[in-house]
Amino acid sequence: MLxxxxxxxxxxxxxxxxxxxxxxxxxxAGRVLADQIRSPIDLPVFDNxxxxxxxxxxxxxxxxxxxxxxxxxxxxxxxxxxxFAGEVAAGTCVRLFTGSPLxxxxxxxxxxxxTRLEPTAPAEVLILSPTVPGENVRSRGGDVKRxxxxxxxxxxxxxxxxxxxxxxxxxxxxxxxxxxxxxxATGSELQEPGQPLAPGRIYESxxxxxxxxxxxxxxxxQTFPLVVDDLAxxxxxxxxxxxxxxxxxxxxxxxxxxxxxxxxxxxxxxxxLEFWKVAIKxxxxxxxxxxxxxxxxxxPGNPVSALVTFLLLVRPALLRWQGAANIxxxxxxxxxxxxxxxxxxxxxxxxxxxxxxGKVYSAGVQASHALSSVAAxxxxxxxxxxxxFTAGTAVSVLRWD
Ligand code: AMP
Ligand code: MG
Numbered sequence: 001m002l003x004x005x006x007x008x009x010x011x012x013x014x015x016x017x018x019x020x021x022x023x024x025x026x027x028x029a030g031r032v033l034a035d036q037i038r039s040p041i042d043l044p045v046f047d048n049x050x051x052x053x054x055x056x057x058x059x060x061x062x063x064x065x066x067x068x069x070x071x072x073x074x075x076x077x078x079x080x081x082x083x084f085a086g087e088v089a090a091g092t093c094v095r096l097f098t099g100s101p102l103x104x105x106x107x108x109x110x111x112x113x114x115t116r117l118e119p120t121a122p123a124e125v126l127i128l129s130p131t132v133p134g135e136n137v138r139s140r141g142g143d144v145k146r147x148x149x150x151x152x153x154x155x156x157x158x159x160x161x162x163x164x165x166x167x168x169x170x171x172x173x174x175x176x177x178x179x180x181x182x183x184x185a186t187g188s189e190l191q192e193p194g195q196p197l198a199p200g201r202i203y204e205s206x207x208x209x210x211x212x213x214x215x216x217x218x219x220x221x222q223t224f225p226l227v228v229d230d231l232a233x234x235x236x237x238x239x240x241x242x243x244x245x246x247x248x249x250x251x252x253x254x255x256x257x258x259x260x261x262x263x264x265x266x267x268x269x270x271x272x273l274e275f276w277k278v279a280i281k282x283x284x285x286x287x288x289x290x291x292x293x294x295x296x297x298x299x300p301g302n303p304v305s306a307l308v309t310f311l312l313l314v315r316p317a318l319l320r321w322q323g324a325a326n327i328x329x330x331x332x333x334x335x336x337x338x339x340x341x342x343x344x345x346x347x348x349x350x351x352x353x354x355x356x357x358g359k360v361y362s363a364g365v366q367a368s369h370a371l372s373s374v375a376a377x378x379x380x381x382x383x384x385x386x387x388x389f390t391a392g393t394a395v396s397v398l399r400w401d
Pocket of ligand 2: 186188229252253
C-alpha cells in the first residue's frame with residue numbers, strides 16, 4: 001500500500017506538461033497564467049491629484065496659516081480626464097479634482113478643506129496651511145513601474161490581478177489549457193434524481209459534488225451517464241470517456257468485491273494500473289492508471305471517500321495540468337475546540353469545521369458514507385493513526401471551501 005505522499009508524487013509525475021491558450025481578460029478569471037507579465041506602462045500613468053483641491057507650488061504655502069492665509073491667483077481648472085496646456089507659475093494655483101493631471105509647475109495639491117474662497121475675490125484662493133512637495137500627489141509609476149513584473153507564470157488570475165492587468169491596458173492573457181475530465185459514477189443501485197426511488201436504489205450524488213470541485217480547480221467536467229455494475233458496460237463507458245476527455249474520474253467499483261469492475265475494465269480497454277491502494281482513510285481503494293496518454297482516477301464510491309480523495313489526489317493533478325504553481329489546499333492554523341480522535345490504524349483525513357476565529361470542530365460523524373459531515377465541513381485535518389488530540393491543541397487545517 002502506497003503512502004499518501006508517494007501516491008501523490010506518482011500522480012503528479014504522470015500529469016502532462018501544461019499547454020497554453022490565449023483568452024480575453026473577461027474569460028480569464030480563475031485561470032492559471034501561462035507566462036510572466038510585465039507592465040507595458042507606468043501606473044499611475046501620469047502625476048495626478050489624490051484629492052479635490054488646488055495644484056500649486058509647495059514653496060508658495062510656507063507661511064500659510066488659518067488666521068493669515070496665503071492668497072494665490074486661480075489660473076485655471078482641470079477636471080479628471082482633461083489636460084492643461086499652461087504651467088503653474090509662482091503665486092498661482094489650479095483647481096483640481098481626484099484624478100486630474102498635475103499641471104507642469106505644480107508640485108503639490110492642497111486639499112479643498114484647507115482652503116477658503118471669498119465671494120468678493122473669485123479669482124483668488126486662500127490657502128490655510130502650509131504644504132510640502134508631493135503632498136496629495138499620486139506620482140507617475142508610484143504604483144507600478146513600466147517593465148516591472150505584474151504577475152508570474154503559474155499564478156491564479158484573481159479579481160485583483162485581473163483588475164491590475166486591465167489597468168495597464170491588456171485585453172487578453174495566455175493561460176494554461178484546462179483539462180476536460182470525464183465524470184462517471186458506477187453502481188447498479190444508483191438512480192438519477194427526479195424519480196421516486198425504486199427498492200434498493202439510492203440517489204446518485206457524487207457526480208454533482210465532484211463536478212463543482214473540478215470546476216473550482218479550473219478543470220472542465222464532462223458528466224457521463226450512470227454505469228451499471230457490469231464488466232462490458234464499464235468497459236464501454238471507460239472507452240467512450242477516454243476517447244472524449246483528457247482524464248477520467250470514476251466513483252465506485254474499485255474495491256475487492258466481485259461487483260467491482262473498474263480495474264479489470266480499464267485494463268481490458270488498454271489501460272495500465274499504477275496503484276490501487278493508498279494508506280489513508282478515507283480512500284484505501286483509489287485507482288490510478290494511464291491509458292494512451294489519458295489518466296484514470298478511480299475514486300471510491302462512498303461520497304465522503306470520493307470527495308476527500310478527489311481533494312487530496314485529483315485536485316493537485318488538475319491544477320498542475322494547467323501549470324499552477326500552488327497546487328495544495330491552503331493550510332491554515334486553528335485551535336481544536338473539542339477533542340479529535342483517530343482510533344484507527346490508518347492516517348485519517350478527518351472532516352472539520354473551522355469558524356472565523358480559527359476554532360476547529362469535528363464536522364460530525366466521520367464514517368465514509370456520512371454526507372452530512374461533508375456538508376458541515378470546510379476543512380480536513382490530517383490525523384495520524386491511533387492519535388487523540390485534546391481540546392486546545394494548535395492544529396493545521398487544510399481548507400477546502
Ligand atoms: P462502491 O465503492 O462501489 O463499493 O460503493 C461504496 C458505497 O458508496 C456503496 O454504499 C454505494 O452505494 C455508495 N455509492 C457509490 N457510488 C455512489 C454515488 N455515485 N452516489 C452516492 N452513493 C454512492
Ligand atoms: Mg459499487
